[in-house]
Amino acid sequence: MFGLVDIIKFLISFFLILPIVTLLHEAGHVFFAKIVGGKKVRVAVGAGDTLYKFGIFELRKYYFMNGECYYEKLRFNNRFTNGLIYAGGIIFNSVSALFVNGLVESGVWEPSIYYYQFIYFSFYTVFFAALPMSYPNGGCTDGKLILDLIRNKPTVGEMETVYIVEKEDKDEESTGWQLMKQDAEEKQKVRDFPHKAAAVYEGEQEAEKHKPSRLFIYSKQGEVEEERVYNPLPE
Structure with missing residues (x-):
């Protein structure tokens, strides 16, 4: 037994x-x-x-x-x-x-x-x-x-990078966070958010949809606070 x-x-x-x-x-x-x-x-x-x-x-x-x-x-x-x-x-x-x-x-x-x-x-x-x-x-x-x-079907492409950063413009009317994506070696702004939590949530959804992808979450000091990888290969 x-x-x-x-x-x-x-x-x-x-x-x-x-x-x-x-x-x-x-x-x-x-x-x-x-x-x-x-x-x-x-x-x-x-x-x-x-x-x-x-x-x-x-x-x-x-x-x-x-x-x-x-x-x-x-x-x-x-x-x-x-x-x-x-x-x-x-x-x-x-x-x-x-x-x-x-x-x-x-x-x-x-x-x-x-x-x-x-x-x-x-x-x-x-x-x-x-x-x-x-x-x-x-x-x-x-x-x-x-x-x-x-079968010659579309498969995994190059990794997309998503960034959550605080807005550079410190005007009172434009405080908040931005979701940015890597595009042709340039960071392209996708959307503005008043709160970091909302930006992170949207970034997670974006990264999930475009695997393989990587999500960088920055702090207010401009340092990488967290890095997440979303991979289509088996887990």
């Missing part, structure tokens, strides 16, 4: 092995994005607020849940290179699972429940990443992105 030892094994599996599998999946996207000249490539493991950043990697509060990979531009941007990036996670998970299985089968590593869990979670991730389906939040699986490429 399911006892204390099994609970401990489950916790190790959920809080350690699954995040490793997720990191490998996102590393696959990063690997091929770098190869084809991706700019500002970054990877995040987990969900929620950012806890720690190191280079291109970002660890979030709920590190055991999901992951994201995003980039802004590709030097070689075509259907083949995009397909490599989308398939990168599936490739890395499959290869790492087969590698670990091979080491165990050949006797190099002793059989262990943790190796079994790693292999299980790897193929679990591969299966659901390969299913061509969309998510309610606007994202979709790697399989859906790859299928759209094969």
Whole structure:
């Protein structure tokens, strides 16, 4: 039956092995994005607020849940290179699972429940990443992105940047906040708001509609208060 030892094994599996599998999946996207000249490539493991950043990697509060990979531009941007990036996670998970299985089968590593869990979670991730389906939040699986490429349907474009900034004009009649978007290397004003909360809400909606996108929220002192990324790749 399911006892204390099994609970401990489950916790190790959920809080350690699954995040490793997720990191490998996102590393696959990063690997091929770098190869084809991706700019500002970054990877995040987990969900929620950012806890720690190191280079291109970002660890979030709920590190055991999901992951994201995003980039802004590709030097070689075509259907083949995009397909490599989308398939990168599936490739890395499959290869790492087969590698670990091979080491165990050949006797190099002793059989262990943790190796079994790693292999299980790897193929679990591969299966659901390969299913061509969309998510309610606007994202979709790697399989859906790859299928759209094969069908020559429009897919992910370059990242759009949205800014929430305090208005530069300090006149009494024009105090408030602005929503601005990056357009041809210029910040174009979209709309004015009397309150910051309203501007942030509209910025969130704008970023959600135009994934992949990035939302910068500035403080009154002109410093970046918060950065959010909205990515169409699987979470």
